[in-house]
Amino acid sequence: CRTGHAFIGEYYAKFVPSESKECPCGHPHQTRAHILQNCTRHDEYRRTLTDFDPEISITRLLNEEKGMAALAEFMRLTGAYTKTG
Template structure:
């Protein structure tokens, strides 16, 4: 659950984190999006579309508040991260 916790706290290997803490790293998403955020990865990044159904089984709207803050949402998020390898360096 390490990457799940990193995602929930915003301290993950993504542009959003790099902008504040690791300025030598790019903030771009590999899909071409200018600024990579948790919301981008969870809700819209085409690189993770095939795994997003895991999240939609819990919340069709992909609400960050529910996915990051409710226990069943966190379980769905953990499974999404495990299967998709999201938030990995």
């Protein structure tokens, strides 16, 4: 997530153009921000992130220990950023 290398459309658009850049929720661009802040597939678990930061700042999530813990839990619960998630 921090390096931009992940199984998401944002990465595929740059490095694997044969893969779809769309999100499985139907949004045309699957980006890190979309997954964390807006993707309807993860609404159920978004509170994991908003409890840490109501704005869901990617900078804070990646640079603060509690943010990284919240992000890790969100990823565990959702499978986000994995090939099947």
